[in-house]
Amino acid sequence: MALYSEKVMDHFTNPRNVGKIDDADGVGEVGNAKCGDIMKIYLKIDENQIITDVKFNTFGCASAIASSSMATCLIKGKPVSEAIELSNKAVIEALDGLPPVKIHCSVLAEEAIKAAVKDYYDRNGISYDPAMFEEKDIHE
Ligand code: FES
Numbered sequence: 001m002a003l004y005s006e007k008v009m010d011h012f013t014n015p016r017n018v019g020k021i022d023d024a025d026g027v028g029e030v031g032n033a034k035c036g037d038i039m040k041i042y043l044k045i046d047e048n049q050i051i052t053d054v055k056f057n058t059f060g061c062a063s064a065i066a067s068s069s070m071a072t073c074l075i076k077g078k079p080v081s082e083a084i085e086l087s088n089k090a091v092i093e094a095l096d097g098l099p100p101v102k103i104h105c106s107v108l109a110e111e112a113i114k115a116a117v118k119d120y121y122d123r124n125g126i127s128y129d130p131a132m133f134e135e136k137d138i139h140e
Contacts, residue, residue: 004062005096007070012062017072019055026123028115030108037064037105041072041112045120049080056112063098063105070094071109084117084132086110107136 004012021042031038037060044053054076056068071091075083088106092098098106118133120126 003099004066007094007096008063008066008098011066011069011095015065015069017055017069017076018057020057021053021055024055024116026116026118026120028112028117028119030111030115032060032104032108035061035104037061037108039064039068039108039112041068041116043080043083043113043116043120045080051075051078051080051083058108060108061102061105063102064108066095067091067098067106067109068112071106071113075113080117080120083113086113088136111135 021044024042025045026043027040029038029040037058039058039060040056042055043051046052054072056072058065058068071086074086074090074094088103088110091106091109092103114133121128
């Protein structure tokens, strides 16, 4: 079996939603200290708390780029409350799997989205349960 699924290869070689939103309503940046990869997510959110646009910049491995691309596709047009529920497991499933040593790359996507939503909440004085944004323990 190939190391990477066709979907991973597709989202790596042709990533969706790459870039930056200058007037973003929420920005999240996360990194993994072990591999040094960095992911930044920009959200544009309307008055109904719907994510109308999302862009990402990832300095990282193929799995990190594919995960960010897939994650942006999964949350675009969705309410913020749904985006915050997006798990790295859902990203992996949507990509038809990732090798076990690459699981942390998908966690980066989940955390970047959460960080961007947290930034949006903070900027707008929206209260939330801090437990929603606690970092995950990753076991590989
Ligand atoms: Fe670090 Fe993929 S190796 S995000």
